[in-house]
Amino acid sequence: MPYSLLSADELFTEDDRGSAKQKKVKIVFVIGGPGSGKGTQCKRIAQQFGYTHLSVGEILRQEISSGSETGSMIQKIMKEGKLVPSDVTVRLLQQAMQGINSDKFLIDGFPRNEENVKAFEDLTKMEPEFVLYLDCPQDEMEKRLLSRNEGREDDNVETIRKRFKVFMESTLPTIEYYESKGKIRKVDAGKSVDEVFESIKVIFSQGKDNKVPPSRHKCKCLIL
Numbered sequence: 001m002p003y004s005l006l007s008a009d010e011l012f013t014e015d016d017r018g019s020a021k022q023k024k025v026k027i028v029f030v031i032g033g034p035g036s037g038k039g040t041q042c043k044r045i046a047q048q049f050g051y052t053h054l055s056v057g058e059i060l061r062q063e064i065s066s067g068s069e070t071g072s073m074i075q076k077i078m079k080e081g082k083l084v085p086s087d088v089t090v091r092l093l094q095q096a097m098q099g100i101n102s103d104k105f106l107i108d109g110f111p112r113n114e115e116n117v118k119a120f121e122d123l124t125k126m127e128p129e130f131v132l133y134l135d136c137p138q139d140e141m142e143k144r145l146l147s148r149n150e151g152r153e154d155d156n157v158e159t160i161r162k163r164f165k166v167f168m169e170s171t172l173p174t175i176e177y178y179e180s181k182g183k184i185r186k187v188d189a190g191k192s193v194d195e196v197f198e199s200i201k202v203i204f205s206q207g208k209d210n211k212v213p214p215s216r217h218k219c220k221c222l223i224l
């Protein structure tokens with residue numbers, strides 16, 4: 001289905017005293033496996049560092065709640081632990097950003113695959129300032145998800161295992177892509193909420209010129 005997608009200028013430009021001015025928008029992506037603590041940590045980051053937190057999973061669940069046809073399509077995909085097509089996801093993300101007057105967005109649960117990266121870059125012509133990667137052991141993530149108790153249809157053992165597979169196969173390559181650009185900031189997310197946030201605070205307190213040491217493992221770059 002064709003969607004009317006706005007260009008970067010339409011999304012990010014504000015008309016100020018009659019003349020069009022480019023509004024500088026800072027974007028940080030937050031990625032990690034299901035249950036790694038993205039939502040939990042994003043709430044704290046938003047509060048302490050003044051970001052607008054947008055959870056892409058939440059945006060998709062709102063579309064399900066709206067009862068639209070797109071919502072039923074999303075619901076089916078989520079139940080199976082799969083990923084929603086990027087044109088749909090990025091359109092909804094863009095709409096959410098348009099409705100908020102902020103210059104700092106923390107985008108939780110995005111990107112999840114190469115298609116997400118490409119759709120975002122094509123549409124906005126923007127890149128994230130950096131990408132926060134919450135690295136957590138799988139058994140810990142599974143334990144957390146099974147006691148999350150948010151009534152989510154995808155928090156059951158069968159779907160959780162499928163989501164882990166999708167993370168390994170589709171999301172990890174996006175981490176390698178951003179690693180090749182020196183944009184990954186990785187934290188050990190297997191620790192307590194407070195300990196994880198301590199490591200995150202160091203990252204968000206650094207100036208943008210503070211580069212992380214180059215990664216030791218070889219990078220399989222994505223063809224975008």
Ligand SMILES: Nc1ncnc2c1ncn2[C@@H]1O[C@H](COP(=O)(O)OP(=O)(O)O)[C@@H](O)[C@H]1O
Binds near residue numbers: 039144189194
């Ligand atoms: N560091 C942590 N240690 C223990 N439990 C955690 C930690 N971080 C988050 N949780 C809990 O684990 C569950 C999943 O966290 P959540 O932030 O929703 O993760 P994600 O958004 O990555 O799926 C929630 O019930 C949350 O309260």
Ligand SMILES: Nc1ccn([C@H]2C[C@H](O)[C@@H](COP(=O)(O)OP(=O)(O)O)O2)c(=O)n1
Binds near residue numbers: 081085116
């Ligand atoms: N960029 C995204 C983000 C989420 N989704 C879908 C697929 C995911 O399993 C669900 C739930 O995402 P959500 O970020 O809320 O899940 P977790 O916080 O990792 O448990 O939404 C997607 O298809 N594309």
Ligand SMILES: [Mg+2]
Binds near residue numbers: 038039055109
């Ligand atoms: Mg979440």
